[in-house]
Amino acid sequence: MSGATHTAADPRLYDRTAELAAVGRLSARTAAGRGGVLFVTGNPGEGRTSLLSRAASDFPGTAYRVAAPHHRGPWSAARVLFATLAPTPAAARRALRLARGEGGLARAMATLVTEAEPVLICVDDLHLWDAHSRAALAAAWQETDGRGPGRPGRVGWLVSAARHHRFPEVPGAETVRLGRLTTAGARALLADLCTVAAPAPPVAERLLDEAAGHPGVLAATVRRLTVAQLAGTQPLPQPAVDDTVLAEVYGGLLERLPAASRRLLATVAVAVLAGRTGADCARAETYGVRDGGSGVDGRAPSARASAEPLEGLVADGLLRRRRGGAVGFDDPFLGRAALASARPSWRGETRAPGPAKGATPSADLPADRPAAGAAALARGRGHRADRLGPSAAVRALSPVARGRAHLVRGLAALAGGPVMDAHEELLQAAELLRGRAPVEASDARFLAMEAAWAGGDVEGCLAALDGGEDVRGTERDFAEGLSAALTVRLDDARTALTRVVTGDGATDDPRLLLRAGSAALVLGDTATAARVHARALVKARAEHRTALLPRALEQLAYAELRAGRYSRAARTAREGLRTAEATGQHNVAAHQHAVLALVASVEGDGTAVTEHAGRALATAGPHGLVQAATLAEWALARAELGRGLAAQAAARLVPLVRPGPRGGHFALRMLVVPCFVEAAVATGRDAEAREAAEEYAAWAALGVDGPAPAQLARCRALLGEGEAPAYWFGEAVRRHDSCGNDFERARTLLAYGTWLRRRRRPGDARGPLRDALVTFERAAAGGWAEHTRSELRATGGASGGATDPAAPRELTPQQQRIVRLVARGATNQEVADHLSLSPRTVDHHLRGVFARLGIRSRVELPGVVDGWDADGEARTVATERPECR
Structure with missing residues (x-):
């Protein structure tokens, strides 16, 4: 492991009191016959190997040290383990055969380790073990409740792994996390490293400042300095902790990552280090990913998963998502190392603007200013590796690299921050990448459109969709079709989007399937949209597209909701909520909360409506999520209407159906109108209801929403006079029968029965009310069912007619x-x-x-x-x- 400060039998450790105490507890349990497992995790160079060496040296019984194999093949690590423990090669081979068979690794270990004395097995770099060996070892720990093989369990396991590795769940296991050294600990380590001559005080202060308490970085820096440099008679490198040092400490970790992951880490480093200070620096350090989208009747269309691997880095712990959806390096040295490892051709040969005004990167400090570092340490502000400015590579960025930095920052805001900030960042990215990286430029434009969609900004959507020559094929069809839909040119929209549904809907790429499902929603075909989105979800799961799953689940939940399949929508949204929260996609989680609130408003669960809508609005407000906020408010109003609180519902719905920037989301306004008309008529606001219904009639005629004709007929029935409502209610029921959505049909029957009862026709009212009650009960719509029962009782019948004399x-x-x-x-x-x-x-x-x-x-x-x-x-x-x- 890189950065070990000692390889002697009794290595010295500094600032590791808590870690050594945990090792002591493991040793005591093992000596007492109880065994145990202790996990140790840390970044490269933070001393995991040194801790294992010290533990093996201090252990009173027999201690074995097992390093990771050089070549990772199936069972390669198990071979190394058994070779270390077995007295002969033949015994090692027998143990391996037993481990690979039904006996498992626990039984294989029992043949090699006796109980005559306690044994400590120190396993280094578990993250480099092959999957077969890791799984077998985890099963052995779980089988023996973490006490090791054999009885009474006199085997202790001390296991180290990199910070990004996820240890298995082992009963009774303890985990310790190595961190940076204090100033005193780092100073003691520096003295231990400089055995020939102590460094001059100014040199020592500068080394301590730049190494930031990282033992491996400090050791690697000292190793490359000459005696004259340590003495201060020759200048130190600028900076002392340069790319060579970071490559020595972090090179092993970076080399084992996929090329796409290394490139994304470098892009993130550009976003962090490209020269922002103060409040701007805080924004520059936010980035993240979001993938996919939805359709024009309430969901945003999808873009490529260009940054999808970034969420994998978050899940692996190499990056950490912070408050508000921002993502940052827990270890700033890792970001600098990732950027240093990037190919010069990617970093670019065109010199970009230098750091922003006011930036004071330590790389630019003259060698005669070590006193500034000493003063910082004395004030307690030392060991701040993130104070180090960008290396020379950062200050020589091409437009493509700068565009990618904007793309990363925009993705962060799209995943968990203000969406209109994301829109601006993504548009800038698209302009910088235009003509240079056309695929990424196209991605940036679609993502900018998605941000504007979530923020309810039609003009922002149209500006983002104007991608010029960077958009081709079905992407052009999608952009042109969506632009036509947003400007109410439905014939043009149908022509282009039908090609998208036909083309992308026939692929196996989940990203393109999501886009095809979005196009189907634009066309009003909710059944096709749900089917295609379900296929996208299946493919995303099969391909282990962790970052794509929340988006796929979000779109499928919405499509099921629009199709009136509420139980399916709820099940999908709950899973989507879990995956969104696990990956830090907080804006996606807000939308899933809004979907769950709408489902709960159907079920009549007022508590669930309040909870989910409240959570959606808590994120939607500060992040500008007009779409999620509209869905949540609609859910609250529908729940109030179901409880008979029509006045409250009407007041809540008025802003949602109002056009303009202060109204609801542009793609949801018309969907809310039928609910508003019902509430407004019940409270005497007939003029407002009639105006909304007239606009709704024009929209329903466009044919982009299947249930719209039936709901328009219900609106006309509610607004009608004399005997006209009887005709319109009958027409509404007939149209409901041809378009599905039993819940809306039951609401129409409830309204019809209520109208008949108020016309003093109780006998005629019972039939529609009973049919409505059966549907509400089958849909588990408790609140609506209770409302219907009260109407039935008012007709002279009992709940559902069970004890009705007739x-x-x-x-x-x-x-x-x-x-x-x-x-x-x-x-x-x-x-x-x-x-x-x-x-x-x-x-x-x-x-x-x-x-x-x-x-x-x-x-x-x-x-x-x-x-x-x-x-x-x-x-x-x-x-x-x-x-x-």
Whole structure:
């Protein structure tokens, strides 16, 4: 491991009191026969190997040190482990065969390690082990509850791995994390390293300042200095911690990363180091990723996953997402090393502008200013590697590199920050990359459009879609089709977007599938959109596209919601919320909360509506997410309407249906209108409702929303006078039958039944109300079902008609006989035998009875029969004793 400060039998460690105490606890447990596992994690050069050496030296029994193999093949690390422990090569081979078979690694270890004395096994660089060996070792730890093989468990495991490695879950295991040294610890280490002659005080202060408490960096820096440089008679390199030092300490880690990951780390380093100070520097250090999008009827279209691997770096711990969605280097040396390792051809030969005014990179400090470093240390502001300015490579950036830096910062804001900031950064990236990196320029433009979409800015969307020659093929179709849709040129939009659905929808690339699903939503084909988005999700999972999953789940949840499949939408949104939060995509999480709030408003779960809508709005406000905010407010209003709070619902919906920058999201306004009309009519705001309905009629005629004609008919029924509503309600139900969405059909039936009851036609009202109740109950829409029950009670019937005096007369005699037999506990077979029917016929009759009476199961039938009998007795008494009337 790079950066080990000692290789002697008894290495000295500084500032490792807590870590050594953890090692001491492991040793004591092992000596007492309880064994155990201790994990040690740290960045390159922070002393993991030194700690293992010290632990092996201090252990009172037998200690083995196991290094990672040079070549990583299946079971290669297990071979090294057994070769270290086995007395002969033959024993090692037998252990390997046992480990690869049913016995597992625990049993194989038991053949090699006796219980005569305690044993400590120090495993270094677990992250370099092959997957087979790691899995077998984790299974052995879990099988023995973390106590090691054999009984009573006199084996201790001390295991080190890089900071980005995820250790397995092991019961009872402890983890310690190495960090930087204090000023005193670093000074002691420096004295230990300079065995020939102590460094001059100014030199020592500068080395301590630049090394920032990193033991490996300090050791590597000292190794490359001459005695004259340490003595101060010759100048130090500028900076002392230069690219050569960082390559020695971090080169092994970077070389093992995929090329795309190394390039992204370098791009991130550009964004961090390219010369911002103060508040600007804070913005420059924010970046992240977001991938994909959705369609024009409420979701933004998708762009490429150009920065998708960045989320993998976040998940691996090489980068850390901070407050507000920003991502930064926990270890600033890693960023500088990543930039130094980038190819000169990528960094560019064109000199870019230098650091911003006011920047004071230490790389530019003259050698005669070490006192500044000493003063900083004395004030407690030392060991700040992030104070070091960019190396020469950073100050020689090409337009492409600067464009990528803007792209990274824009992606950060898109994932978890203000979306209009993301829009501006991404447009700048597109201009810098235009003609130089056309694929990335196109990505930046689509992502800028997505940011403007989330922020409800139509003009921003159109500006981003104007990509010129950088957009070709189906990308051009998508851009032109979406631009046409945003400017209400629907014929042009259909022509271009149909080609996108046909072309991209036939691929296996999840990114292109998401774009095809988005186009389908623009065309109003929610069924196709849901199907294509589901395929994209399956492909993303199969390809382990971790960063893409939240976006795919978000789009699928929205498509299911638009198609009226609420339970599916909820299940998908819950999974999407978990993945978005796990990857730090907070803006995606806000949208999923809004979807869950809408589903909860259907179910009538007021508590869930309030919780999810509140969480969505908490992010939407500061981040400018007009789309998520509109969905959340709509959910709150619909829940209020379901509880009969029409005045509150109307007041909440007024801003959402109002056009202009202070209104709701441009792609959601019309979807909200039917709910507003219902609430406004119920509270006497007929003029506002009529104005909104007229605009809705023009929009429904465009044919971009399947349920719109049915909901328009319901609006006209609610606004009609005389007997006109009866016609429009009937027309609405008929149109609902042809476009699906049972929930909206039930809402129309509820409104129809309510209108009939208020016209003093209770008998006519019961039919629509009972049908609505059955649908609401099947959809688990508790609040809407209760509202419907109250309307039924107002007609003179009971909840669902179960104890309605007229209910028996609405059943056939055969159905009445079946009800009474089942109410007494008879099974379908027993009823069939008694009435000479088939069990299937009995089941068919029972389903009809349940629908007619508004009940859900046979267990409710005894109460139904009791209610009929009680009502019959009451009528008999009233007939025999007329004086009691």
